Amino acid sequence: MDYFVISLLNGVVYGLLLFMVSSGLTLVFGMMGVLNFAHGSFYMIGAYAGYAIARVTGFWPAMVLAPVVVALIGAAVERWLLEPVHRHGHAQELLLTFGLVFVIEELAKLLFGPFAVDNPMPAELARPALQVGDIAFPAFKAFIGVVAAAMFAGLFALLRLTRAGLVVRAAVHRPDMVSALGHDVSRVFMLVFALGAGLAGLAGAVAGVFYPVSPNMAHELGVIVFVVVVVGGLGSLPGALVASLLIGLSTTFAVGIDATLGDGLRTLGLAWTMGGIFDVRLSSMSGAIPFFLMLLILLLRPSGLLGERA
Amino acid sequence: MRLGRRSLLSSLPVLAAPGTCRAAAQTNEPLRIATIETLSGPGSGVNRLYSIGTRQGVAMLNAAGGFNGRPIEFREYDAQGTTSVAAERFRAAAADGIHIFVHGGSSAIAGQLIEDLRRHNMRNPARRMIFLNTGAEALELTGEKCNAFHFRLTTNAEIRVRALVAAMRAQGALGSRVVSINQNYSWGRDMEGAITAAAAAGGYEVVERILHDTNRIQDFSPFAARIAAARPSAVITGNWGNDLALLLRAVSAAGLRISFGTCFLDLPGSLSAAGDAAVGYYQAEVFNPIAFGAEGETMMEEYRARAGTFPSTSEVKAVLSMQFLGKALASLPPGTGPDTTRIAAALVAAQLRLPIGEMAIRAEDRQLIQPLVVSHVVKGSRYPIDGTDMGFEPVGVVPGPEAVNPVQASCRLERPA
Numbered sequence: 180m181d182y183f184v185i186s187l188l189n190g191v192v193y194g195l196l197l198f199m200v201s202s203g204l205t206l207v208f209g210m211m212g213v214l215n216f217a218h219g220s221f222y223m224i225g226a227y228a229g230y231a232i233a234r235v236t237g238f239w240p241a242m243v244l245a246p247v248v249v250a251l252i253g254a255a256v257e258r259w260l261l262e263p264v265h266r267h268g269h270a271q272e273l274l275l276t277f278g279l280v281f282v283i284e285e286l287a288k289l290l291f292g293p294f295a296v297d298n299p300m301p302a303e304l305a306r307p308a309l310q311v312g313d314i315a316f317p318a319f320k321a322f323i324g325v326v327a328a329a330m331f332a333g334l335f336a337l338l339r340l341t342r343a344g345l346v347v348r349a350a351v352h353r354p355d356m357v358s359a360l361g362h363d364v365s366r367v368f369m370l371v372f373a374l375g376a377g378l379a380g381l382a383g384a385v386a387g388v389f390y391p392v393s394p395n396m397a398h399e400l401g402v403i404v405f406v407v408v409v410v411g412g413l414g415s416l417p418g419a420l421v422a423s424l425l426i427g428l429s430t431t432f433a434v435g436i437d438a439t440l441g442d443g444l445r446t447l448g449l450a451w452t453m454g455g456i457f458d459v460r461l462s463s464m465s466g467a468i469p470f471f472l473m474l475l476i477l478l479l480r481p482s483g484l485l486g487e488r489a
Numbered sequence: 490m491r492l493g494r495r496s497l498l499s500s501l502p503v504l505a506a507p508g509t510c511r512a513a514a515q516t517n518e519p520l521r522i523a524t525i526e527t528l529s530g531p532g533s534g535v536n537r538l539y540s541i542g543t544r545q546g547v548a549m550l551n552a553a554g555g556f557n558g559r560p561i562e563f564r565e566y567d568a569q570g571t572t573s574v575a576a577e578r579f580r581a582a583a584a585d586g587i588h589i590f591v592h593g594g595s596s597a598i599a600g601q602l603i604e605d606l607r608r609h610n611m612r613n614p615a616r617r618m619i620f621l622n623t624g625a626e627a628l629e630l631t632g633e634k635c636n637a638f639h640f641r642l643t644t645n646a647e648i649r650v651r652a653l654v655a656a657m658r659a660q661g662a663l664g665s666r667v668v669s670i671n672q673n674y675s676w677g678r679d680m681e682g683a684i685t686a687a688a689a690a691g692g693y694e695v696v697e698r699i700l701h702d703t704n705r706i707q708d709f710s711p712f713a714a715r716i717a718a719a720r721p722s723a724v725i726t727g728n729w730g731n732d733l734a735l736l737l738r739a740v741s742a743a744g745l746r747i748s749f750g751t752c753f754l755d756l757p758g759s760l761s762a763a764g765d766a767a768v769g770y771y772q773a774e775v776f777n778p779i780a781f782g783a784e785g786e787t788m789m790e791e792y793r794a795r796a797g798t799f800p801s802t803s804e805v806k807a808v809l810s811m812q813f814l815g816k817a818l819a820s821l822p823p824g825t826g827p828d829t830t831r832i833a834a835a836l837v838a839a840q841l842r843l844p845i846g847e848m849a850i851r852a853e854d855r856q857l858i859q860p861l862v863v864s865h866v867v868k869g870s871r872y873p874i875d876g877t878d879m880g881f882e883p884v885g886v887v888p889g890p891e892a893v894n895p896v897q898a899s900c901r902l903e904r905p906a
Contacts, residue, residue: 182718185743189710196708293534295734297761297876307744314717315744320710389742390707391734391762399707399731434701434711463673465711466702 181312186431192320194427195327199382200400201407201419202334203375209414210351210371213261213272217279219401221376224283225249225383226392227291230298238301245384246377253376257369280397287394295391304388319388326385330378331420347371406469410476412486421484426469433465520556520827521564522547523587525578525602527594528567535730535756535803536594539623540565542804543591545795546811556818557826568594572601579605583618588827589814593624593643593807596676600627603634610638617829619836623810624803627675628897631854635900638833640855642810644775646679646727647686647894648861652773652887653725653750654691656863660884662748662771664722667693670712670736671727673700680727696721704732709739717745729753734762741766754866755802761875767866772881776805777862778872780883781844789872799872813841813848845886851893854900858889
């Protein structure tokens with residue numbers, strides 16, 4: 180029972196962290212049609228920025244400043260790199276962001292060294308928030324969850340309830356018309372991209388408290404975030420939330436399951452002796468479950484769980 | 490001297506003219522040593538250390554006069570983290586006339602290289618190569634894949650676990666319920682097997698065996714929950730790099746107070762990521778600057794004077810390997826030349842005296858027998874690691890013959906003719 184409760188909490192918080200990173204990716208794709216490979220890099224920049232700023236200002240101001248810094252970098256990338264490439268088409272934009280991943284990783288190595296940096300956790304987050312049997316549920320995990328929930332609410336309100344959100348959504352569907360009505364569409368795109376980058380930066384700053392801040396961060400989370408976005412439906416914010424929670428919970432609970440695929444088939448009387456993938460314990464491939472899920476979604480519902488049909 | 494067509498072809502790149510007498514060419518040849526290591530891409534941060542250490546070790550041999558009156562030549566090949574590139578670099582090294590290649594970064598790449606070595610030596614008996622393994626610890630390298638020209642100058646899974654179990658038990662840190670958590674590939678599976686095999690000697694029961702994806706898990710808290718559910722007295726893990734750091738962080742965040750036995754806690758990035766939770770954790774390694782006493786201090790300072798920083802354990806292991814090779818080279822009569830068959834025989838006979846005991850090769854499977862230092866993490870160490878104030882304080886030395894595993898039955902060494 181303790182195990183179930185703590186796994187539920189762990190799964191939800193991990194899912195929410197995935198959502199924080201993937202929301203920006205899906206937002207930028209939904210609004211601009213740009214599949215940003217460098218999104219994981221913005222997450223990494225956020226973590227490094229949070230680490231560097233916290234050494235000067237202390238922890239809490241850094242949580243506010245780091246996303247702003249990343250948003251500014253995102254705006255600069257959009258204005259001076261993506262915008263000039265935009266007219267050549269999406270393939271060029273994609274390649275540009277792909278190259279950016281390597282440039283940012285090498286820059287991080289140059290500035291902070293090839294190993295993880297020592298990023299101390301503030302004392303108020305280091306203590307346990309609640310105790311489930313023998314296991315403590317740490318405060319920073321609750322913190323990650325609260326920030327993610329607040330972010331989702333704020334984002335949703337911004338896009339659905341404000342005038343700015345209305346302009347953004349209109350600019351996506353009919354950029355020419357919005358432009359004709361006197362709105363600066365390229366500025367709207369820049370702001371959306373900056374917002375997406377800033378959200379990844381916020382996730383990085385918050386997650387960097389717990390996860391090692393190293394040049395590999397972008398690689399480690401970058402791939403899984405793409406899986407989230409594909410499963411949820413490219414461009415769909417609620418889809419990203421559902422997919423994040425689904426992946427967070429399924430990988431967390433899989434860790435506790437030692438059964439193999441072969442066991443299941445044997446119970447049904449479908450097989451006797453099997454080998455290879457059928458004898459791999461589920462717990463030992465928990466990291467691969469998101470990819471199986473993506474495969475399944477692409478086969479059965481290619482537009483994703485909540486994606487619009489193209 | 491008659492040359493077979495094959496050996497003639499393979500020696501073309503190094504010999505000026507196909508007709509040259511090989512024996513004469515060999516005595517004038519400098520000894521060429523190379524590392525084939527992952528120098529770029531993921532994993533390069535930790536793997537590069539072996540190459541840096543080997544370079545320093547060769548420089549030290551050259552400072553002492555080189556080999557055969559000539560400086561030893563040193564080259565680096567980048568394996569880029571994959572077995573296919575490593576195999577390609579092996580062919581390049583063979584064509585460049587490398588006599589001895591060194592690899593320590595990965596059991597997977599070492600598994601490829603030992604296979605390439607077997608084929609090369611079979612086809613080119615006149616130009617055999619030697620593989621000095623400074624850090625790849627999978628058991629198969631001295632088991633079913635064992636090779637007379639591969640020398641494992643480091644520990645393996647069983648040796649690490651035997652030393653850890655002996656010292657942790659003596660410290661009363663082991664208890665009766667042990668959890669094994671490891672990465673799901675050759676090294677991690679070997680560790681799980683070794684932890685299970687040592688249960689009787691350590692007086693414990695393995696209450697949980699966990700294998701997980703390598704370098705792919707972001708959130709280890711589910712594993713921490715699983716460890717807690719098993720109510721262990723100690724955890725033994727062979728995890729390295731991010732997998733170790735994340736595991737230790739998740740365990741400390743869950744508020745679990747369990748003693749850990751580890752193998753790679755002293756490499757850059759791990760201790761800083763684990764933080765204060767790592768205090769009291771155990772580690773079994775060949776080198777510890779404090780256990781090595783005055784000589785350890787000299788080694789550290791000398792290395793810093795050469796390379797600019799204190800060495801990591803991987804670098805020290807590479808330097809020790811080169812010193813061991815130096816002993817073997819020094820035992821050859823003057824004017825021998827870089828004859829790898831004779832160097833291999835000299836390596837089998839070589840001995841290197843360390844402050845904590847003796848290093849020697851076991852002839853049956855080419856596994857190094859050496860004493861191990863078991864240490865634990867303390868605050869305020871004389872040799873702090875990783876920008877923290879923590880370092881490793883020795884708690885005991887396990888003598889080589891006690892730590893070493895029995896020769897595996899699967900190893901059938903083909904002695905060179």
